[in-house]
Amino acid sequence: MRWVLCWLALLGMALPKAEAWSNKEHIQLTRVAAERLMADPTTPADMKQWLARAAAPLLDAAGERDYLLHKQVGLFPRGVDGILFWCTVPDMHAIADKPESKVDPFGVHEGKLHYIDLELFMSDPAQRTYADDLSHQPKPSDIPPDMADPRFKTAGMLPFRIEHAYGQMVKAIRDGRLDDAPGNYPRDEHAAKWAGYLAHYLEDNTQPHHATEDYKSRSYFPGIDSKQAPDIHADMEYRLVDDDRNDYADLRLALWDSFSEELRQLKDPVRTKNLWQATLEVSLISYDALPIIGRAAKIAYPQAGPDGPGRWNAEAFFQYTGQWRGEKLTVLKLKAKQWAWAVVRVEEVWRRAWEEARAGGR
Numbered sequence: 001m002r003w004v005l006c007w008l009a010l011l012g013m014a015l016p017k018a019e020a021w022s023n024k025e026h027i028q029l030t031r032v033a034a035e036r037l038m039a040d041p042t043t044p045a046d047m048k049q050w051l052a053r054a055a056a057p058l059l060d061a062a063g064e065r066d067y068l069l070h071k072q073v074g075l076f077p078r079g080v081d082g083i084l085f086w087c088t089v090p091d092m093h094a095i096a097d098k099p100e101s102k103v104d105p106f107g108v109h110e111g112k113l114h115y116i117d118l119e120l121f122m123s124d125p126a127q128r129t130y131a132d133d134l135s136h137q138p139k140p141s142d143i144p145p146d147m148a149d150p151r152f153k154t155a156g157m158l159p160f161r162i163e164h165a166y167g168q169m170v171k172a173i174r175d176g177r178l179d180d181a182p183g184n185y186p187r188d189e190h191a192a193k194w195a196g197y198l199a200h201y202l203e204d205n206t207q208p209h210h211a212t213e214d215y216k217s218r219s220y221f222p223g224i225d226s227k228q229a230p231d232i233h234a235d236m237e238y239r240l241v242d243d244d245r246n247d248y249a250d251l252r253l254a255l256w257d258s259f260s261e262e263l264r265q266l267k268d269p270v271r272t273k274n275l276w277q278a279t280l281e282v283s284l285i286s287y288d289a290l291p292i293i294g295r296a297a298k299i300a301y302p303q304a305g306p307d308g309p310g311r312w313n314a315e316a317f318f319q320y321t322g323q324w325r326g327e328k329l330t331v332l333k334l335k336a337k338q339w340a341w342a343v344v345r346v347e348e349v350w351r352r353a354w355e356e357a358r359a360g361g362r
């Protein structure tokens, strides 16, 4: 019993900032990226052979649809291996690593590698919190690509982590350590691990709540204690698709249709080849979606108050319509777009890693 309580205490301590996204979503988006690379005639043949092994078992479109509608995964993923297992590991570490533990070469806890709180780079200290009018959003030039800048210790180090995981994936491919195979020491330094890690962080990167200090949209519930306020981070990212108490059948179906449509047409707006800058650009673009999410949250929790959040109206939340980067869209459509963008970025960055390693230069 004591062990259970310790574990719960640890979860309680780490979850508010470290828990990032559901394992189900990471597994699905990562697998869809692999499936799309497999279906692409321009993907290198040896990369396809590796993906077929390292991301197995791959599904067809009907299988993915069924997975989204009905699969329950929870906090402890079962039945996945290779890349699809490794894409869940960063959150496992974020939750389970001791609070004082640090990840090399960043010098921060794993939990701080999943986000960047952009407001902390505003020069005026009074503007280092989220504002609904987006006036506290820094410019790219306000954020230096310098890991030694002490602000990153608080703000989070996602751009550095993505750059690092990419480099590790390239190195593993170049060294011929493609798979997690017995005798292939060091056992956990292989391309399957780093492809999984890289996918995880690239997917986190497209999520608006991973770019702000207001990572649960609490600013939309002023005067409500943090313990009693709704957790909009969970609502936006994973509650819809992996909830023990509800399958949200209609909303999941609408999400699947919207996600499929976005996957067919979405083009990555990020052009730079610099992965650090690209990560920052993705964070800044995703940040623009925070007002629509926060305003939807207020509608979805009409009873929120000092005694608690009250019931979540998922339909009201996801059907709320607002503006994002000049486009009128629902929160559900926004989620579908961010998902599709995550998949496309994983495809692009994995393929680039593969081609760079095979080209032998960097």
Ligand SMILES: [Zn+2]
Binding pocket: 019, 020, 021, 090, 091, 114, 200, 204
């Ligand atoms: Zn994460």
